[in-house]
Amino acid sequence: MTLALFDLDNTLLDGDSDYAWGQFLATVGAVDGAHYEQANLAFYEDYKAGGLDIRAFLAFSLAPLTRYPRDQLYAWRAEFVRDRIKPLIKPWVADLLGRHKSRGDTLVIVTATNSFVTAPIAELLGVSHLIATVPEEQNGRFTGRVTGTPCFREGKVARVQTWMAGRDLGWEDSCFYSDSHNDLPLLEAVNRPIAVDPDPTLLATAEQRGWEILLTDNETLTEHAE
Secondary structure, eight states, rough: EEEEEETTTTTTTTHHHHHHHHHHHTTTTTOOOOOOOOHHHHHHHHHHHHHOHHHHHHHHGGGGGGOHHHHHHHHHHHHHHHIIIGBBBBBTTTHHHHHHHTTEEEEEEEEEEEEHHHHHHHHHHHHOEEEEEEEEEETHHHEEEEEESSTTTHHHHHHHHHHHHSOOOOGGGGEEESSOOOGHHHHSSSSSEEEOOOOOOHHHHHHEEEEEEEETTTTEEEEEOO
């Protein structure tokens, strides 16, 4: 049985759920539109360049959760997943996940995006295990802080290792699908790293190291040939 790990944003989704959530909050008036969008975009550009300050970003992105009651947040989240996330699911994802399930593999989404946003996305995709950044809660409300290690870069490796503890799973029979050079630590930890529609830095690394490279070709994945 293989441990099949999947990045979410720009891997299974044709977009970034964290960034899209920020845009959605601006649309519904939960945050100041122009100011929030400017900061959200700046953080996203830092992420793509490999220079994201994850603690600063989480302080920014989790703050709106502290300002509204849970019922309102849940209502917004349901609308967000229905209207913004469903259209972003790549057409070949169901087939890929289905192949792993048919082999009896253990499927896990591993994402830096917080679990409030991503839990219903994992459910939508039919993946029962989610390792994500966890927003702290006290007395039924979000605090704006993080519980434990953010699930980002080396933090993804640490979080997966903690999750594997006590389970009959290990790195020796594992794979990880990702698009981003920010995921190099976890790609290096598994025994089958797979670059999916990789950014230029990851593409160059994958080619140099002989990793599998899968590219979107209309509605299917095709192996990259140099």
